[in-house]
Amino acid sequence: MADRITLRRILKLLAISAKMDLVWLLRDTKYTLAGICADMISNIATVSGVFLIAARFGGIGGMSTDEVLFMMAYSTLVTGIFIMFDGNNIHVSRMIGRGQLEHMFIQPLSLKVQFFTSGFMPFSGGINVVIGTILMIIAVGQLGLNITPWWVLSLIAYLLTTMTIIVARAYLVSSAAFYAPVTCEEISTTVIDGNWFLSTFPLSGMPRFVQIPLLTVLPEGLMAWFPTLALLGRPPLNLTALYPMFFALLISLLASIIFRRGLNHYVKKGSNRYVPYGFRR
């Protein structure tokens, strides 16, 4: 029955996740409105702080106010797309640490397909995409950018690259939960939250010894700052505009190897704990 994975099947799996997300969001008018409002306020608050500083001082570190707005729009779009596609599964360290990965083993699907499809939340996560798109349209208008199909494709490529880096990094650090489930149960939350805090800050004007680590070891600079400057036609530090793609490839490979190793450890040693809460909302 379930062993053939086709594109049609992937779409059906995404559709059932989308349907469940919609009925979850609409379960109650009060919850629905509160959820949408909370998401909007939280996102606008995150980006408006940096934007207001830029507006007050006429830009930050060589970036104009409108360029900062563009960067905020990019960051909001990334957050939105990321929550839409991986909202349920990004905190994989929780699932591993709580012994809940076993629920995935009993499904007739590969773990990759499950991770990709079961986290699809287009409705509860979609509000950030809407806000991000509105901000992006405003910023593009203010900057007077010449929008060509190539530019739109570049934007999509950067958004996908940024998402890949976020997911790969989350899975990379979450692999620690295979070895220390209790201690590392919330490691993905720490990493991802840390990600959001720094990712909206323009690094232009910062010294190189700050910029370089934030583009390599802690790649917060690749979340919005680098892609923004690349899309505006001036990638920083004389790096190639394709640098984020190379970085995404490298970190994905590394995450894949480390996660597989952790998974092998898990099926050999087993999980010494099982926590029933927080499994499937």
Place this chain on the structure above:
Amino acid sequence: MSKKVQTDMYHTDSAVSIRGVTKTFTQWQRSNTAGNVLRNLLKPEKRTITALNDVSFDIKRGEFLAYAGPNGAGKSTTMKLLSGMLLPNDGEIAVLSMSPQKQRRALMSRLGILFGNRTELWWDHPVIQSFEWKKIVWDIPDDLYRKNLAMVTELLDIGDLLKTFARELSLGQRMRADLAMMLLHSPELILLDEPTLGLDVMAKRQMIGFLKQLNAQEGTTIVVTSHDMDDLEEMARRILLISNGKVAFDGSFAALRDELGCTKRAIVNFSDRTRREIAYDDTNKLLRELSELDGIVDVGFTQTSLEEGLANLFARWR
């Protein structure tokens, strides 16, 4: 994206075939003394636990097997090995002629698993939504889904629960809904780890009755673990006892009673207010013996329970 899936890797007539399976775990050891804590920082002390030690057995298709043993005997480990959640250190496992480790995906579309302390239902959705999710994930054909949904709704009496959110179900209701969901894809083999855990008498009777019916009418192979020997005896025809990672007994419940020395006794009350207990195997011989006694007021019959016999046995094994 399609991929040809290899099936029947280990062709066998058995539903489950385990050959020389060993599974060990390591446990961290530490006392609460400062010296030991510091020593453990440099050289952690670990103990190897052998959950299964060179275990071999077969389960025929259509069988209803009780898998029992004291706490920590290796029952849940076996369930996890059979469902591909764990890899054995050594030995071979074939479930429905497939390797749970190498053919997990194909196996899962023919296998049903239920852990009594877990739920597969979506917490914040009505039960029917979880069922629909299962239909898509397991790719269950429409007609089979409709047929099975009607069957489980009727037999498990869950009609009233379908629109209820999983988080609002009682334990017994949740177990029935979980069991129903597990059966939607018509599994050929079902593994139940403590399915009656925490259920009240009514819920337990309902579940036992349903499982017996499923085994008898559909020929579904069932492997069930429980600490309640009465439940197991009522459901299964064969019992496999595991202790310290080894198969300690494999046979019928009657043979287990003999093995445990679960004797039948007649308790005879006499008119002079004395009482005598007579152990017997042969009822005819007992009746003859009783007919020769004078002054009998009342005769009662009793038997050492399986639970009692096993408790003694488990205590000896420790």
